[in-house]
Amino acid sequence: MMFLQTRSREQVVLDGTWGFMPDPMGAFGPAKRSRSVFQGLDPVKEDRAVEYDINAMHDIQVPGDWNTQNPEWLNLEEAGWYTLNHTFSETQWSQLQGQRNFLCFESVNYSLRLWINGHEVADTQCPFLPQAFDITEHLKETTLICVRVDARRDAERMPSKVYDWWNYGGIFGSVSICPCPQTVLSDCHFTVEQLDDQGVRGAITVDVDGPCAQGFSVEVSVPELGLSWTGQGTDGVARLAYTIGSDVGVVPWSCENPKLYDYRVTLTTPEGKQDQLDLRVGFRTIECRGKEILLNGESLFLKGIAWHDERFGELGGRTRNREDCAELVSVAKELGANFARLAHYPHSEHTLDLCDELGLLVWDEIPVYWAIEYDTPVTREIGDTMWRQMLLRDRQHPCVLVHAVANETYDAPGKPEFMQGLRQVAQELNPGIPLGAAIAVPFVDGEYTLFDRPDMLVEFSDVIGINEYGGWYSPPLSKMPTARVTGHPDKPTFISEFGASGPSGVHGPADELWNEDNQLEVYKQQFAMFGRCMDSLCGISPWVMKDFRSPLRQNGFQRQFNCKGVVSAVGKQKMTYHFVRDQYAGSGPGLGLAGSEGSSADA
Numbered sequence: 378m379m380f381l382q383t384r385s386r387e388q389v390v391l392d393g394t395w396g397f398m399p400d401p402m403g404a405f406g407p408a409k410r411s412r413s414v415f416q417g418l419d420p421v422k423e424d425r426a427v428e429y430d431i432n433a434m435h436d437i438q439v440p441g442d443w444n445t446q447n448p449e450w451l452n453l454e455e456a457g458w459y460t461l462n463h464t465f466s467e468t469q470w471s472q473l474q475g476q477r478n479f480l481c482f483e484s485v486n487y488s489l490r491l492w493i494n495g496h497e498v499a500d501t502q503c504p505f506l507p508q509a510f511d512i513t514e515h516l517k518e519t520t521l522i523c524v525r526v527d528a529r530r531d532a533e534r535m536p537s538k539v540y541d542w543w544n545y546g547g548i549f550g551s552v553s554i555c556p557c558p559q560t561v562l563s564d565c566h567f568t569v570e571q572l573d574d575q576g577v578r579g580a581i582t583v584d585v586d587g588p589c590a591q592g593f594s595v596e597v598s599v600p601e602l603g604l605s606w607t608g609q610g611t612d613g614v615a616r617l618a619y620t621i622g623s624d625v626g627v628v629p630w631s632c633e634n635p636k637l638y639d640y641r642v643t644l645t646t647p648e649g650k651q652d653q654l655d656l657r658v659g660f661r662t663i664e665c666r667g668k669e670i671l672l673n674g675e676s677l678f679l680k681g682i683a684w685h686d687e688r689f690g691e692l693g694g695r696t697r698n699r700e701d702c703a704e705l706v707s708v709a710k711e712l713g714a715n716f717a718r719l720a721h722y723p724h725s726e727h728t729l730d731l732c733d734e735l736g737l738l739v740w741d742e743i744p745v746y747w748a749i750e751y752d753t754p755v756t757r758e759i760g761d762t763m764w765r766q767m768l769l770r771d772r773q774h775p776c777v778l779v780h781a782v783a784n785e786t787y788d789a790p791g792k793p794e795f796m797q798g799l800r801q802v803a804q805e806l807n808p809g810i811p812l813g814a815a816i817a818v819p820f821v822d823g824e825y826t827l828f829d830r831p832d833m834l835v836e837f838s839d840v841i842g843i844n845e846y847g848g849w850y851s852p853p854l855s856k857m858p859t860a861r862v863t864g865h866p867d868k869p870t871f872i873s874e875f876g877a878s879g880p881s882g883v884h885g886p887a888d889e890l891w892n893e894d895n896q897l898e899v900y901k902q903q904f905a906m907f908g909r910c911m912d913s914l915c916g917i918s919p920w921v922m923k924d925f926r927s928p929l930r931q932n933g934f935q936r937q938f939n940c941k942g943v944v945s946a947v948g949k950q951k952m953t954y955h956f957v958r959d960q961y962a963g964s965g966p967g968l969g970l971a972g973s974e975g976s977s978a979d980a
């Protein structure tokens with residue numbers, strides 16, 4: 378499996394109706410001929426029993442989780458088998474001739490095992506992130522693609538066995554065949570080292586894979602700036618330094634003006650063979666300075682919102698396309714947010730594109746969530762694979778502000794070594810971006826402080842998120858008027874989670890749980906506390922934008938949905954939605970949030 382930048386490439390898109398067979402016991406596969414789905418044997422023609430039939434599968438839409446496509450598959454976790462017996466059109470088949478043909482998956486959960494015409498090509502554990510496999514040698518004009526996805530929860534995996542979201546399984550993103558030259562441009566990205574009134578300075582890294590990776594030339598051009606740079610590469614990489622004078626007038630990428638520049642990178646091999654990518658770049662710098670986090674040298678206050686990669690609708694389910702993602706991002710923009718906490722795993726890249734285009738800063742995250750077996754080799758390997766693929770995919774996006782390494786973890790054997798490994802990879806792949814962690818902080822003697830519970834991430838992280846649920850988990854609402862929160866004395870610290878469950882449309886006394894009035898009272902008290910502690914916070918991010926499906930929420934108020942959203946699962950705005958929007962606009966009762974009017978607790 379490799380990272381292959383597929384934007385702007387011609388692709389044979391394989392999205393649509395595939396065959397699907399649930400495998401709740403994980404009983405099918407190579408171990409037994411009669412259950413070897415990937416061979417595509419015909420039970421009618423065979424003279425021995427075959428227990429599957431690729432011509433009598435269920436229909437399933439790709440992309441899309443399997444859970445919400447058939448009520449019988451809502452709780453399916455063990456495994457599902459996808460088949461597509463594809464006959465290429467003349468045009469498609471000619472596109473593939475003489476090329477290196479990669480089968481590309483945008484996102485799968487959890488593991489992926491792949492056969493092409495009965496040949497096993499891949500067996501990976503890299504959920505939520507792009508994977509590309511060279512299938513050239515096995516392609517025929519009619520090709521059987523067979524994919525086994527298992528979504529088992531396992532102590533050795535990341536996340537492990539218990540977590541507060543629905544374990545959707547399946548092929549979440551597009552599937553396509555990407556024909557490429559023998560020597561392929563696998564990636565290109567800009568880093569920005571300096572951006573000020575002198576202009577912009579940095580480096581362009583071009584990654585190449587294939588027989589001519591030892592010696593090649595590249596050209597990068599930005600037509601809108603009338604600039605281009607050329608250079609030579611060896612050992613699969615070319616690094617071009619660039620300087621753009623202030624006279625050129627580069628417009629920095631910012632939330633207020635998310636300026637993106639189209640650019641073209643061209644690879645030429647010694648025999649004159651070419652490959653090309655058309656990508657986008659946003660020029661911006663990110664810096665941590667004491668308790669501040671700065672974008673283009675200006676201190677930020679993060680007016681955030683968190684969400685799961687789950688589409689709107691009664692059923693829930695993973696986002697499948699740009700439209701699903703746009704519905705979520707537009708709520709964040711309507712709230713007046715400038716910061717998106719994409720919890721707790723890599724979201725669809727469509728969301729990153731939209732945040733690039735609309736000016737939302739992003740916290741991306743690998744699912745190092747609650748209990749993790751850091752010192753189990755396969756766990757470390759999964760973490761490293763996901764981290765690498767996420768950084769390779771996300772460094773392309775100027776909206777990414779922080780790469781997050783963990784959420785509410787406990788110190789355990791192997792955690793320091795694991796985290797050090799993540800930092801080394803980040804240094805190699807995307808050195809400019811701070812690393813963050815969301816830390817569950819206990820309430821002790823009237824305040825939330827980072828130092829009451831050992832967590833090596835307090836020292837390790839560049840940016841610290843405090844998860845605290847004052848008024849909901851601890852302390853009770855009655856204790857909130859005097860509660861305080863203290864960030865790290867020398868690092869940017871924001872409130873990465875706070876909130877309460879407010880089932881949509883349920884109303885009652887503000888001091889009784891499980892209604893919108895109580896949820897609003899918790900928010901008011903939380904914002905009042907932020908107002909008392911502004912000097913130690915660089916932002917806030919309410920948990921959570923929308924109610925989302927979770928097996929941990931089983932009481933009669935929630936019925937398998939976590940109802941801490943400021944909007945319901947179908948997008949119905951709650952009282953807290955309007956409160957947050959007013960606060961972020963600075964037009965609310967100003968319970969102390971930076972930039973809003975004076976404070977009053979009885980808004």
Ligand code: GCU
Pocket residue numbers: 541721784785844874920939941
């Ligand atoms: C935790 C956790 C979230 C969870 C939330 C809640 O802090 O990080 O994933 O959904 O609290 O209790 O709703």
